Amino acid sequence: MRETPVIDKNEIEAQKAVMELVKNGFSGRSPKALVETYGCQQNVNDSQRLKGMLTEMGYSLTEDRDEADLILMNTCAVRDNAEQRVFGNLGALKHLKAKKPELIIGVCGCMPQQEHIADRIRAKYRHVDLIFGTHALYRFPSLLAEALEHRSRVIDIGGEGAIAEGLPVLYDNGAKAFVSIMYGCNNFCSYCIVPYVRGRERSRRAEDVLAEIRALAERGVKEVMLLGQNVNSYGGDRGETDAFAELLYMVNEIPGIERIRFMSSHPKDLSEGLLLAMSRCAKVCHQLHLPLQSGSDKVLRDMNRRYGAEKYLSIVSRARELMPDISLTTDIIVGFPTEERTDFEDTLKILEAVRFDSIFSFIFSPREGTPAAKMESAATNEEKSAWFQEMLDLQNRISAEINAKCVGQVRDVLVEGESRHEPDMLFGRDYANKIVNFRGDISMKDKIVKVRITKAQTWILYGELM
Numbered sequence: 001m002r003e004t005p006v007i008d009k010n011e012i013e014a015q016k017a018v019m020e021l022v023k024n025g026f027s028g029r030s031p032k033a034l035v036e037t038y039g040c041q042q043n044v045n046d047s048q049r050l051k052g053m054l055t056e057m058g059y060s061l062t063e064d065r066d067e068a069d070l071i072l073m074n075t076c077a078v079r080d081n082a083e084q085r086v087f088g089n090l091g092a093l094k095h096l097k098a099k100k101p102e103l104i105i106g107v108c109g110c111m112p113q114q115e116h117i118a119d120r121i122r123a124k125y126r127h128v129d130l131i132f133g134t135h136a137l138y139r140f141p142s143l144l145a146e147a148l149e150h151r152s153r154v155i156d157i158g159g160e161g162a163i164a165e166g167l168p169v170l171y172d173n174g175a176k177a178f179v180s181i182m183y184g185c186n187n188f189c190s191y192c193i194v195p196y197v198r199g200r201e202r203s204r205r206a207e208d209v210l211a212e213i214r215a216l217a218e219r220g221v222k223e224v225m226l227l228g229q230n231v232n233s234y235g236g237d238r239g240e241t242d243a244f245a246e247l248l249y250m251v252n253e254i255p256g257i258e259r260i261r262f263m264s265s266h267p268k269d270l271s272e273g274l275l276l277a278m279s280r281c282a283k284v285c286h287q288l289h290l291p292l293q294s295g296s297d298k299v300l301r302d303m304n305r306r307y308g309a310e311k312y313l314s315i316v317s318r319a320r321e322l323m324p325d326i327s328l329t330t331d332i333i334v335g336f337p338t339e340e341r342t343d344f345e346d347t348l349k350i351l352e353a354v355r356f357d358s359i360f361s362f363i364f365s366p367r368e369g370t371p372a373a374k375m376e377s378a379a380t381n382e383e384k385s386a387w388f389q390e391m392l393d394l395q396n397r398i399s400a401e402i403n404a405k406c407v408g409q410v411r412d413v414l415v416e417g418e419s420r421h422e423p424d425m426l427f428g429r430d431y432a433n434k435i436v437n438f439r440g441d442i443s444m445k446d447k448i449v450k451v452r453i454t455k456a457q458t459w460i461l462y463g464e465l466m
């Protein structure tokens with residue numbers, strides 16, 4: 001059995017000492033920091049650690065760029081449009097820096113972990129003071145201290161990261177929390193940049209994950225989302241098999257935790273043991289996000305996904321056999337370079353066959369450094385856009401039909417607060433993660449209540465409190 005690579009405790013203690021020094025350096029003043037987060041839940045989770053460290057260093061958090069003393073962009077490299085947004089926002093900050101030279105601007109996360117992006121930021125965005133990648137996240141206090149002291153640019157985009165335990169985390173208030181159980185990915189899907197920017201899989205020790213969840217439960221958290229690029233291979237880097245199913249059984253025993261979710265799952269690694277654990281653990285929501293990406297075996301092969309449509313459908317069928325009420329969601333890429341009309345039609349056939357509750361779909365976005373970025377595209381951009389719309393139309397019909405069947409059912413809803421679009425209503429989520437709006441008192445926030453569904457729209461359910 002191999003060991004989990006963990007950052008030495010003394011190194012974490014040294015970072016904590018630096019946090020104290022930075023705080024003392026502000027002599028009672030509380031500067032303001034803005035952390036902008038792009039991308040996936042893993043990045044949201046990383047931002048909570050950055051905010052935790054900032055709070056320990058004496059910063060208070062703000063959402064207002066004009067009043068910030070530090071602006072940190074925690075970036076995502078998965079799609080081109082997210083990167084372009086970051087570059088646009090960085091350009092806009094140039095004027096702010098000119099007006100307020102003491103402002104510290106930082107870029108971290110997946111984007112600077114790519115050498116060509118780090119070079120571009122270095123060369124074209126000279127007002128950026130701090131550049132660091134995903135593996136250097138735990139060194140943020142030292143990097144910031146250096147930038148504050150020397151007022152010169154600090155860059156740290158090196159190395160593959162071991163796991164850093166014991167850093168402060170600023171969780172969002174509320175009854176839900178994200179918990180990363182592993183980092184990185186070994187799969188090298190041909191379109192994906194993640195293994196290059198987040199490194200190989202490293203799984204946290206089960207005792208560290210459980211300790212974090214117990215502490216969250218003590219703070220009133222009722223629902224945890226266990227995060228990893230491929231949670232199904234949790235523990236595989238230590239030579240363990242089916243360790244994720246074992247972890248679910250253990251989390252299921254933690255008092256105070258009432259709901260457990262997880263994402264993402266790779267179909268090639270989804271085991272019978274995991275489906276059994278889902279069906280046997282009362283707190284694990286019968287909800288599975290299982291990225292399909294394409295319904296065509298040819299495209300799946302070119303994507304290096306290492307499963308075919310038949311295998312995917314067999315997982316769905318077994319999941320439904322064990323959990324007839326299971327809610328399924330997926331990711332689809334439209335317009336992968338080798339995709340032709342017949343391949344796209346195979347995807348539509350799977351959407352019809354599986355009837356997902358919802359899908360997250362994207363038009364293929366080439367990522368420099370991945371094999372797919374070098375492939376010739378079989379379809380035109382116009383064709384890809386038309387296919388994309390055709391797929392959305394199909395899925396909207398299916399989602400609306402599935403939601404219509406919820407009318408009359410009673411759902412347990414974890415109340416999150418007032419609805420953003422209908423302020424006289426509360427909103428929460430049911431076991432399937434569907435949004436449910438209903439009238440009720442805000443004192444119900446963070447509680448699980450019973451709601452009878454009275455009306456269904458494509459993306460939202462409406463109901464009455466029981």
Ligand code: SF4
Nearest residue numbers: 185187188189192194
């Ligand atoms: S499983 Fe594939 S798509 Fe998911 S993070 Fe790993 S390489 Fe990317």
